[in-house]
Amino acid sequence: MQPLRPRFITGIGRLAVTEPSTDILPVEPVSTLRDVWLEIDDGTVIRIGSEGEPVPDVEVDTSEILDVKGRLVTPGLVDAHTHPVFVGMRQGEFVRRCRGETYRQIAAAGGGILASVQGVRSAGEDELEELILRRLDRFLELGVTTIEAKSGYGLTLKDELKSLRALKRASIRHEIDVSPTLLGAHVIPPEYRNNPDRYVALVCDAMIPRAAEDGLAEAVDLFLEEGAFDLRQARDIFTAGREAGLMLRIHADQFTAGGGAQLAAEFGAASADHMDRTDDAGFQRLAAAGVTVVLLPGAVFFLGLDEYAPARRIIDSGCRIALSTDYNPGSSPTQSLPLIMTLACIKMGLTPHEALWAVTMGGAWALHRQDRIGTLQPGYQADICVWDADDVDVIPYRYGDMIPAHVLKKGTVVARRGCRIGM
Ligand code: NIG
Ligand code: FE
Numbered sequence: 419m420q421p422l423r424p425r426f427i428t429g430i431g432r433l434a435v436t437e438p439s440t441d442i443l444p445v446e447p448v449s450t451l452r453d454v455w456l457e458i459d460d461g462t463v464i465r466i467g468s469e470g471e472p473v474p475d476v477e478v479d480t481s482e483i484l485d486v487k488g489r490l491v492t493p494g495l496v497d498a499h500t501h502p503v504f505v506g507m508r509q510g511e512f513v514r515r516c517r518g519e520t521y522r523q524i525a526a527a528g529g530g531i532l533a534s535v536q537g538v539r540s541a542g543e544d545e546l547e548e549l550i551l552r553r554l555d556r557f558l559e560l561g562v563t564t565i566e567a568k569s570g571y572g573l574t575l576k577d578e579l580k581s582l583r584a585l586k587r588a589s590i591r592h593e594i595d596v597s598p599t600l601l602g603a604h605v606i607p608p609e610y611r612n613n614p615d616r617y618v619a620l621v622c623d624a625m626i627p628r629a630a631e632d633g634l635a636e637a638v639d640l641f642l643e644e645g646a647f648d649l650r651q652a653r654d655i656f657t658a659g660r661e662a663g664l665m666l667r668i669h670a671d672q673f674t675a676g677g678g679a680q681l682a683a684e685f686g687a688a689s690a691d692h693m694d695r696t697d698d699a700g701f702q703r704l705a706a707a708g709v710t711v712v713l714l715p716g717a718v719f720f721l722g723l724d725e726y727a728p729a730r731r732i733i734d735s736g737c738r739i740a741l742s743t744d745y746n747p748g749s750s751p752t753q754s755l756p757l758i759m760t761l762a763c764i765k766m767g768l769t770p771h772e773a774l775w776a777v778t779m780g781g782a783w784a785l786h787r788q789d790r791i792g793t794l795q796p797g798y799q800a801d802i803c804v805w806d807a808d809d810v811d812v813i814p815y816r817y818g819d820m821i822p823a824h825v826l827k828k829g830t831v832v833a834r835r836g837c838r839i840g841m
Contacts, residue, residue: 419481420484420831420833421481421482421484421588421798421838422486422839423455423482423485423830423831424458424482424483424826424829424831425456425458425459425478425483426455426456426457426458426473426482426483426484426486426487426719427455427456427483427484427491427638427686427804428452428455428473428476428483428485428486429455429485429486429487429488429489430451430454430455430456430486430488430489430491431452431453431486431488431489431490431792431808432450432451432452432490432491432808432809432810433450433454433466433490433491433734434449434450434457434490434492434493434794435448435450435451435492435793435794435795436448436493436774436775436778436779436793436794437449437775437779437793438504438779438782438788438792438793438798440500440826442705442733442736442737442738443645443733443738443739443772443776443780444479444775445736445775446545446631446771447525447771447772447773448668448771448773448805448810449462449781450809450810451466451469452470453469453470453752454466454468454469454650455467455468455471455574456491456794456800457472457474457827458800459829461799461800461829461830462797462798462799462800462828462829462830463794463795463797463798463799463800464796465520465796465798466794466795466796473604474609475567475581475832477715479689481498483697484831486730486755486804486823486824488808489804489805489806489807490783490804490805490806490807490808490809490812490824491795491802491803491804491805492774492778492805492813493726493778493779493791493792493793493794493798493801493802494561494564494778494791494799494801494802494803494809494825494826494827495498495560495561495755495777495781495805496562496565496567496740496777496778496780496781496782496784496785496787496791497557497562497564497565497566497742497743497745497755497777497780497781497785498710498712498740498742498780498781498785499566499567499568499667499689499691499712499714499722499740499742499743499744499784500557500565500566500567500568500742500743500744500745500746500753500810501567501568501570501571501744501745501746501747502535502550502553502554502565502567502585502734502834503538503549503550503568503569503570503571503572503581503584503600503747504537504538504542504549504568504571504746504747505534505538505540505545505546505549505564506534506537506747507751508529508533508534508747508748508753509729511524511529511533511748513522515721516531516777519657520721521721521748521749522645522673523625525645526645530605530748531570531571531604532605532607532608532744533606533663534571534572534746534747534748535571535572538570538571538572538577538580538608538623538674539551539572539573539574539577540629540719540761543556543580543583543584543587544584545583546580547584547587547588547695548583550567550584550585550588551588551591552590553745553753553794554594554596554624554633556582556590556592556604556617557591557594558592558593558824558825558832558833559673559675559755559821559833559836559837559838560753560754560755560756560821560822560836561756561803561821561822561825562594562753562755562777563593563594563595563791563801563802563803563825563827564594564595564597564781564785564787564791564801565594565596565597566597566599566637566742566781566784566785567595567596567597567599567602567792568584568598568599568600568639569582569598569599569600569602569635570601570602570639570755571582572602573602573604573607573623574604574607575620575624575628578600578602578625578685579625579628579632579634580627581772582600582629582632582634582635583634584670585598585634585727586598586634587652587660591833592634592655593827593828593830593840594714596612596787597636597637597787598634598635598636598637599635599637599638599639599665599667600625600626600634600638600639601635601638601639601640602620602621602625602626602629602631602638602662603618603621603638603639603640603646603647603651603652603655603707604640604641604645604646604839605641605646606646606647612787614647614651615651618651618654618655620725621642621655622654622657622658623658626655626658626664627658627661627662627664628665629662630662630664631666636664636665637664637665637667637688638655638658638659638661638662638664638665638666638667639654639667639669639691640652640655640667640668640669640677641665641669642668642669642670642671642676642677642678642681643670643672643673643676643717644667644673644674644676644696644723644816648676649677649678649681649724650789650817651675652668652681652828653681656685656687657670658683658714658785660685660746665687665688665786666682666685666686666687666688667688667689667690667691667712668681668682668689668690668691669688669691669692669734670686670690670691670692670693670696671692671693671694671695671696671700672692672694672695672717672744673695674695675695675696675697678690678693678700679693679696679697679700679701679703679704680697680700680703681709682704682709682817683700683703683704683706683707683821684707686707686708686709687707687709688709688719688784688785688786689708689709689710689711689712689740689784690704690710690711690712691710691711691712691714691726691742691744692712692713692717692744693712693713693724693727693732694718694725694726694727695829696727698705698735701732701735701737702735702736704735704737705735705736705762706740708734708738710731710738710739710740710783710784711735711737711739711740712736712739712740712741712742712784713727713728713729713732713741713742713762713766713776714741714743714744714750714833715727715739715741715761715762715766716743716744716749716750716757716758716767717749717750718761718765719742719761719765720749720750720751721749725728726765726766727766728766728817729762729766729767730766730767730768733772736782738780739776739780740776740777740781740784741755741758741759741762741768741773741776741777741781742755742758742777742784743755743758744780754818754820755777755819756813756814756820756821757817757820758774758777758816759773759777759813759814760775760814760815760817762776762814763814769811770810770811770813770814770815773814774810774813778791778792779791779793780794781794799828800826800828800829801826801827801828802823802824802825802826803824803826804822804823804824804825804826805821805822805823806823814832821835821836822835823835832841
């Protein structure tokens with residue numbers, strides 16, 4: 419029987435230590451230690467052996483030792499951008515896109531985000547909670563131990579708060595740590611089409627203060643794009659979010675460049691996401707303001723587009739990057755961060771080490787949790803993935819296939835080979 423709460427992880431062939439101490443992606447983002455062990459106490463990493471050092475001769479029962487038999491160990495993955503509060507999948511739109519329609523044409527014809535709004539509005543809170551729980555299970559099985567999660571398919575005060583409450587209830591019942599975000603400003607709902615500013619006022623004057631007062635959100639997000647919200651409205655929403663004491667996030671420059679980088683820099687946002695069409699001046703502003711750029715190559719890939727964010731130039735401009743799934747039923751229905759790492763390597767020119775840093779430390783920075791998660795060092799949470807691999811490069815190399823052999827959350831083994839355990 420393998421232990422559920424090991425005190426020691428032994429037989430680590432390679433331990434990938436992501437560099438936490440700098441706030442930009444470091445030149446050497448991951449160092450690897452060979453032939454080491456790691457000690458856990460009360461859900462926290464307390465000691466790591468030096469290379470080749472024998473396991474300490476302390477009184478431990480074999481049931482407290484997890485021998486990983488030469489495998490690779492990395493920090494648990496951190497997904498800094500997900501939309502898990504929805505009801506049905508939208509594979510019908512996928513088929514329409516396969517036949518030549520575009521995502522934006524489908525959205526303009528009433529599909530897209532609005533199709534998911536109908537589902538959330540007619541769902542009960544319990545139903546949403548159960549759906550979210552299943553999705554959290556899947557994240558865990560795939561090695562993700564912390565996520566950021568957005569509302570954004572309710573678009574009324576009642577339905578956005580219902581979405582955030584369902585998220586909170588699910589996260590209380592689940593091992594994954596969830597950083598919840600209010601995305602009331604996802605698109606203008608149909609009932610406000612003729613008066614979008616009234617909807618922005620609802621977001622600013624009611625949704626944001628209520629979500630903050632009720633402790634339902636840590637951040638506010640919005641979609642700055644033609645057909646969604648404009649720069650003036652985005653400024654109002656950021657102002658309200660800042661007044662409520664919430665972190666700020668933005669979906670920007672996904673299809674058209676719209677000044678989102680400058681706005682995110684001016685407000686000191688926690689993250690600026692997508693940024694596929696941002697110019698160099700925008701990235702320089704984000705770097706100077708310390709905003710994490712969350713890259714979402716899965717959405718570019720799945721929408722059949724070819725304009726990926728210029729990751730190399732972004733890094734060279736001094737920006738810190740994270741890589742995330744953008745998990746949602748329209749533009750990116752995958753929950754696999756290893757697959758996103760592959761896309762980042764092939765389509766954006768990241769190295770596997772940079773990609774691993776971006777799905778661990780980079781994600782932690784985007785959530786402002788870089789002091790607790792994202793690396794494995796004494797004092798950090800024992801959120802751990804064990805992989806059937808001898809080095810980090812194998813994770814993006816075996817594209818679409820990588821599922822951890824073991825996943826530990828705060829020191830407890832919660833998944834083995836793609837199957838949840840302990841629930
Ligand atoms: O991040 N850009 C806006 N929102 C999502 C897509 C949501 C959907 O299609 O349901 C995104 O890609
Ligand atoms: Fe998104």
